[in-house]
Amino acid sequence: MFLKNLNFGYLLDFYGKVLPDRTAQMLDLYYNEDLSLAEIADNFGITRQGVRDAIKRGEDELTKLEENLKLTEKIERLNFETEKLKKIAQDKNYTDILEISNRLSEILYL
Structure with a gap:
């Protein structure tokens, strides 16, 4: 059985434009x-095996x-640091805000 890894839907959102249409x-x-x-095979006029092979190549x-x-790793890390930044901003601890800001910059330029 061909099990779905839903993480590929997320990766497709980021990188789908660079794959063949x-x-x-x-x-x-x-x-x-x-x-x-x-259903996909019917839409494209190919076999299920052909669809499975294309999906496997795309996943790879x-x-x-x-x-x-x-x-996606960078976006997740940015989201995490941004949430921390929001909390610290609410507490008005400006020294920590500068530190987190520097880490955000480092993440962007890895």
């Missing part, structure tokens, strides 16, 4: 629209892109 469309239908391999490419660029 057909591959990106199949991944979108599979992860975001929750279509089955058979998305994984490779994230391993090299780490965009």
Whole structure:
């Protein structure tokens, strides 16, 4: 059985534009629209195995892109630091705000 890793839907949002259109469309239908391999195969006029192979290639490419660029990791870290910054700003501790601001800059330029 071909189990879905929903993290690929998230990666597709970041990197989908660099994939071949057909591959990106199949991944979108599979992860975001929750279509089955058979439904996607019918839409594209190919076999389920052809769809599965295209999805697997797309997943491999998305994984490779994230391993090299780490965009989702950076966004998650930025969100975490931003939430901390908001809390500290509420407490009016300006020294800590500068420290977090510096860490945010470091994250952006890794």
